[in-house]
Amino acid sequence: MNAEVLLMFVLGVNRAYLYTYPEREFIAEEETRYDEVLAQRATGMPSQYITGHQEFWGLDFVVSPAVLIPRPETEHLVETVLELAHGMTRPKVIDVGTGSGCIALALAHELRDADIWAVDLSAEALEIARANAARLQLDGRVRFVHSNILEALANTHDFDLVVSNPPYVGFGEADKVQKSVRDFEPQVAVFAGEQGLDVIRPLIEQSHRALKPGGWLAMEIGYSMRDAVVNLLNLTMWDEVRVVPDLQGIPRVVAGRKKATGPSLGSANL
Ligand SMILES: C[S@@+](CC[C@H](N)C(=O)[O-])C[C@H]1O[C@@H](n2cnc3c(N)ncnc32)[C@H](O)[C@@H]1O
Known part of the structure; x- marks a missing residue:
């Protein structure tokens, strides 16, 4: 093959x-x-880094070793976001850790009236994402911002949806990751602290601030992270927490809705 x-x-x-x-x-x-x-x-280099291409959501993306190779399972996250966005008018959406831009650009392709933003900590990844936007004639549809999670948008509180496929592998699990991933894909795209939660934890906190009341956060998670991530979605602040399995039944996406009203001082301690 x-x-x-x-x-x-x-x-x-x-x-x-x-x-x-x-x-x-x-x-x-x-x-x-x-x-x-x-x-x-x-040498173990993935063929996508040799050919410079990977398909995602039926679209052709250029890839380089500066970005994670888009994975088919991440299409579940796109599907979940499309379901959540159903019925919204001109939703304002942000993709955190956009990498090649695959999620943001798939959403731009599907949600023609959406206002889509995308951030990444890696300036090299943003260059690839911008190149993909231009190749797919979706430039002008997505605003790319260099940011550590949502820090560069700390004064923005009106997103309808935050979507992310964050790095989520713990250093302690490095030996369970394929060698080609360890050796060739960007470390910043794969690993997030000892438990794999070092990006997800602040992402949940910062998304709560960035979302409108009633807005949704949807994230891809590692195969064994469901309970840890659901627990982080503090039930005094998030509603309707749901876990979406992939076709093999593996929990793949966690979504939660920012409560329409903030927690009272009393309920925050419940
Ligand atoms: C798992 S990759 C996902 C890439 C792409 N969204 C996809 O699904 O193929 C995670 C991405 O998050 C970015 N990232 C890692 N830490 C970040 C941070 N603190 N703030 C913003 N982006 C970060 C990485 O550079 C990488 O592009």
């Missing part, structure tokens, strides 16, 4: 061409180039 993808990349052809002309032989430069990319792949 990988060899086929790399072959298409080197020859600049699609799969249909490959199967229509199986007798096609390499010219010398192609053979050299193919050997080079196979050698790169043999």
Whole structure:
């Protein structure tokens, strides 16, 4: 499968061409180039970093080692946000930790009247996200901001939706992560402190401040984090907390709704 993808990349052809002309032989430069990319792949480098592309939500994204490779399971998060946004007029949405921009741009593609923002701590990732917006002719639809979580927008309190696929792997779990992820994907995109909660914790707090009353936070979580994350969504401040499993039944997305009225002093201690 990988060899086929790399072959298409080197020859600049699609799969249909490959199967229509199986007798096609390499010219010398192609053979050299193919050997080079196979050698790169043999180091464990994901094929997406070699070809520079990954599909997400039916859209073609450019990727580089500055961004996480978009994963199919993150489409569950996009689906959840589309359900939550259903019926909203001109929703104001922010994607925290946008990376390649895949979530923000998939949402911009679907929610034609939404006001979409995206932030990342990595300036290199934001460059890739902006390039993707331009390639997908969605520039002008998403505002990209360099920010540590939502700190650069500390005075904004009118978002309808905060969405995030944050880094959530704990350093203590590094050995459970695929070697290619550990060795090639950006550490800042994957790891978040000892327990994996060092971004999620402030994200929950800052999202509460950034959201309108009644607004939603939806996050992707690690396979064993459901209870920890649900507990962080302090029930005096968040309503309608829900956990969305993926097709294999693994809890994949947690969403919560900012209470329409703030907690009273009494209830905050309950
Ligand atoms: C798991 S990746 C997700 C990338 C992309 N949204 C996706 O789903 O493929 C997490 C992203 O969060 C960014 N990030 C990490 N810490 C952050 C922080 N404190 N503030 C903002 N972004 C952060 C990383 O640079 C990375 O792009």
